Amino acid sequence: MTRSGNLIPARLAAAWIVALAVVPAPFVATMAAFIRPVYRTAFMTPIALGVIAYVWMLEAVYLSCRPRWLDRLIGLPNIYMMHGVLGMLALILAAFHRADLPAFGPAKMYGNLAFWLLLAVVVLAVIFMARWIADLIPPIGWLKRQLERVFRHEINVWLHRIILIAVVLVCLHFHAIRYIVTVTPFIVLTDAATIAVLAWYAYSRWHERFGALHGRVISCTLAAPNVCRLTVRVPGISHGWEEGDFAFLRFPRVNGMKEYHPFSMANMPNGEDEAVFLIRGDGDFTRRLPTVAAAGTDVDMLPPFGRYRRFLDEHGGDRPIVVFAGGIGVTPLLPIIFRFGDGRRPVRVMYCAHDENGLLCRDELESWSQRTGSLLTLKVGRFTAEELRSAVTPDAVYLIAGPTGMTRTVRRVLRKAGVSAEDICYEPFAW
Structure with a gap:
């Protein structure tokens, strides 16, 4: 996952x-207040580090459930960034x-197992899920492409659920330490938090399977x-759907495509509950779409996410x-362009791609531009810094969507041109 540019500081x-x-x-305060003084004096710092690490693990599990209320506030890419960090x-x-x-x-055994499992989760996340890291570091990108030939999407998703096992092992770890388990207020607080987070995770996964929208x-x-x-x-999809949103799709009856994938909607919300997606065949899931997504195929969808319209x-x-x-990054911005650029607000579009296709x-x-008189600049190849600066408009807000390198370049040019970070929004699928 990468940083989102909804930057509402x-x-x-x-x-x-x-x-x-x-x-x-x-959690730390409860431990410090009730642990025996001898342990507070001798070991409070490493104990506190362990407590904080565990709470952060619980938070990471909660964030992996994609809380929609938080998405509308800071954006799902930011949520995934927090989850990973x-x-x-x-x-x-x-x-x-540990040092x-x-x-x-038993405490040592549980702790060591949890540590190595957490290490495995972090390594897998860096290789498979943090696409922005793969883009920045070519060897990681190469390794990611090689491993993806073996680790298909569904296997990859299940591998990252190892963190749940690590959470349980850490819980067993501190329950096996005598001087910790006697701190009853801490045990009650931590057990309650653990049960609540794991229960919410179980409910969210159940809801994804049985409470999703079916079409x-x-x-x-x-x-x-x-x-x-597609x-x-x-x-029911129209409820809560906003321009620029994306949704998670899966095909419950197709082997290898039963896990959710995020895709941006290319059309505006409508009363017919019809959503259009423009999807490039980059991975095993997306490359199979033309052969498996025939008319009438069952599809499950989670309610839309996104912050472009809110921004x-x-x-x-x-x-x-x-x-x-x-390129394909134009997809979520099309509804914004056609909705707001039809007389509601002045809209200028700068759109580039590697080739004409x-x-x-x-x-x-082009039809929209001619009809509304809005400025549309199409280019094969990247825009130069001078061309980007020429689009800076007084009192404007800026929406960006595209490859990581392009997004980074546009942001840098805009910031050097004096555009406030608060006036720039981007939601890359780099996770």
């Missing part, structure tokens, strides 16, 4: 403060905890080389909108 900073400090504080920080604190506080017998494929056609246009009808609503009702899109929905965009 106050909300994002508050979320990090709560996750890193506020949530662990009662908390897991890595928990691993680091656990390493210091400074020896354990024996059928209407059509799956080729929109461009290696890009399919149209589905899912009753616009929070940034004034008449401010100009400048869109920077690259990569400029998706070109006819629709």
Whole structure:
């Protein structure tokens, strides 16, 4: 996963403060207040590190459930970033905890197993789920591509659920330590938190299977080389659907495609409960779509996620909108362009792709530009810094979607041109 550019600094900073400090504080304070003085004096620091690491693991499990209320506040990419960072920080604190506080017998066994499992989860996340790291570090990208030939999407998802086993092992670890288990208020608080998080995880997974929206494929056609246009009808999808959103799809009756995948909606919310997705065949799941997603195929969908529309609503009702899109990244921005660029707000679009075939929905965009008089710039190849700067508009807000490198370049140019980070929004699928 990578950073999201919904950058609402106050909300994002508050979320990090709560996750890193506020949530662990009662657990550490309870331990410090009730543990026997001899242990408080001799081992309080490594004990506190272990407690914080465990709480961060619980938070990572909770965030993996994709809480929609938090998505609408800070964005799902930011949630996944917090999920990953908390897991890595928990691993680091656990390493210091192990080095400074020896354990024996069952406690040592449970602790060591949990540590190595957590290490495995972090390594897998870096290789498979943090695409932005693979983009920045070519050897990791190469390793990711090689391993993906063996570890298909469903196996990969299950591997990352190892963290649940690590949580249970850590719980057994501190229950096996005599001077910890006698701190009754801490045990009660921690057990209650553990049960609550694991119960919520179980419920969320149950809800994904049996409480998801159910629909059928209407059509799956080729929109461009290696890009399919998937149209589905899912009753109830219109509730809570906003322009720029994405949803998680799965095909419950197709082997190898029973786990959820996120895809952006390319059309505007409508009363017919029909959603259109433009999907590039990048992985094993997406490459199979043209052959398995025939009309009538069952599809499950989780309610939409996303912050593009919320971002616009929070940034004034008449401010100009400048869109920077690259290749398939234009998908979530199409509904924004057609909705807001039809007389509601001034919209300028800068859209580039590696080749002509990569400029998706070109006819629709050109027709929209001619009809509304809006500025549309299409280009094969990347925009230069000068071309990007030329799109900077007084009092505008900026939406970005595309490859990681392009997103990074556009943000850098905008910031150097004096655009506030609060006026830039991007939601890359780099996780």
